[in-house]
Amino acid sequence: AAAALHNAKQDDGRNRIQFHSPEAWRRSRRRLDLEQAMQGALERDEFSLVYQPLYELRGGTVVGVEALLRWHHRDLGHCPPDEFIPIAEATGDINPIGDWVLREACSQAAAWSRAGIVVGRMSVNVSAVQLRDPGFAARVLGACAESGWPPTQLELELTESALLRDTPALWHCFDVFAREGVALAIDDFGIGFSSLSYLSRLPVGRLKIDRSFIAGLGDGRRSAEVTRAIIQLGKALRMQVLAEGVETADDESLLREFGCDEVQGYLYARPLPAREVSRWLQPRADDTVAESGRVTVLR
Ligand code: C2E
Ligand code: MG
Ligand code: MG
Numbered sequence: 061a062a063a064a065l066h067n068a069k070q071d072d073g074r075n076r077i078q079f080h081s082p083e084a085w086r087r088s089r090r091r092l093d094l095e096q097a098m099q100g101a102l103e104r105d106e107f108s109l110v111y112q113p114l115y116e117l118r119g120g121t122v123v124g125v126e127a128l129l130r131w132h133h134r135d136l137g138h139c140p141p142d143e144f145i146p147i148a149e150a151t152g153d154i155n156p157i158g159d160w161v162l163r164e165a166c167s168q169a170a171a172w173s174r175a176g177i178v179v180g181r182m183s184v185n186v187s188a189v190q191l192r193d194p195g196f197a198a199r200v201l202g203a204c205a206e207s208g209w210p211p212t213q214l215e216l217e218l219t220e221s222a223l224l225r226d227t228p229a230l231w232h233c234f235d236v237f238a239r240e241g242v243a244l245a246i247d248d249f250g251i252g253f254s255s256l257s258y259l260s261r262l263p264v265g266r267l268k269i270d271r272s273f274i275a276g277l278g279d280g281r282r283s284a285e286v287t288r289a290i291i292q293l294g295k296a297l298r299m300q301v302l303a304e305g306v307e308t309a310d311d312e313s314l315l316r317e318f319g320c321d322e323v324q325g326y327l328y329a330r331p332l333p334a335r336e337v338s339r340w341l342q343p344r345a346d347d348t349v350a351e352s353g354r355v356t357v358l359r
């Protein structure tokens with residue numbers, strides 16, 4: 061049956077791209093390959109999480125980590141989330157995959173906590189598709205209860221597009237999260253289209269400025285001015301603001317000047333497997349930091 065399905069998909073792909081360019085054919089072919097490879101990927105244990113530390117800019121301390129999904133397929137190798145997540149969203153595979161991410165992230169956080177490691181908040185990316193499922197909020201709480209990770213130390217990162225559909229299912233999730241203390245952040249803020257009046261009604265505590273603005277900070281005035289404006293907007297809405305993709309010390313000092321609350325980026329730490337990231341989380345003396353040869357504590 062799987063082979064038949066595979067052939068059917070291939071034929072379907074062929075018919076669809078018949079009149080298109082070789083590039084379109086290649087993309088369509090790749091998409092079908094990934095769609096197929098994703099079948100059973102959870103059962104084959106092909107997914108893993110890496111964790112990137114989040115820093116408070118003023119004090120320079122780690123305040124949490126963001127869990128980021130990785131997929132390694134035996135034939136296709138590593139496939140980046142920006143490529144496979146849209147496909148998983150289209151097929152619906154994002155629901156079981158997203159549930160796995162939540163359970164894995166919460167049990168890792170709880171395990172660190174039991175080992176005496178200060179985690180702060182565990183931040184998990186959630187797709188628009190997951191939020192449309194009326195059972196989603198209950199499963200989030202289930203992941204917390206099973207692992208023993210407190211909902212008040214869990215944050216869900218939603219994109220602006222996930223929030224655009226103002227539906228009863230969305231508000232049901234929001235009610236449950238507000239009641240249980242699950243925090244919400246808007247990810248990639250600034251590249252979507254949020255109405256400001258809608259934004260101010262959302263129970264969101266944090267804006268994460270899209271890294272395209274941070275990447276442009278040094279290039280001229282525009283990105284810097286927009287970044288400054290987003291930080292001011294966040295303050296006006298009584299939200300915390302985090303800048304993603306901070307790569308240079310110059311970015312950092314501008315963000316400091318603008319009053320940005322938190323930062324995340326290669327300047328501080330890359331996303332790392334649990335085993336490697338735990339040492340960034342332990343509060344350590346400055347000499348240990350110097351010994352490791354890496355900058356872990358901000359100025
Ligand atoms: P995101 O949530 O905005 O995550 C931040 C992305 O920026 C990550 O890419 C991270 O590795 C990257 N990044 C962090 N610091 C820097 C930096 O200084 N410079 C640069 N150039 N990049 C930096 P990644 O891990 O490839 O993830 C890409 C996107 O895939 C995520 O963007 C998120 O939208 C999505 N994603 C990842 N994991 C999950 C998941 O578990 N569920 C869902 N629904 N989406 C996920
Ligand atoms: Mg994110
Ligand atoms: Mg982002």
Ligand code: MG
Pocket residue numbers: 248
């Ligand atoms: Mg993104």
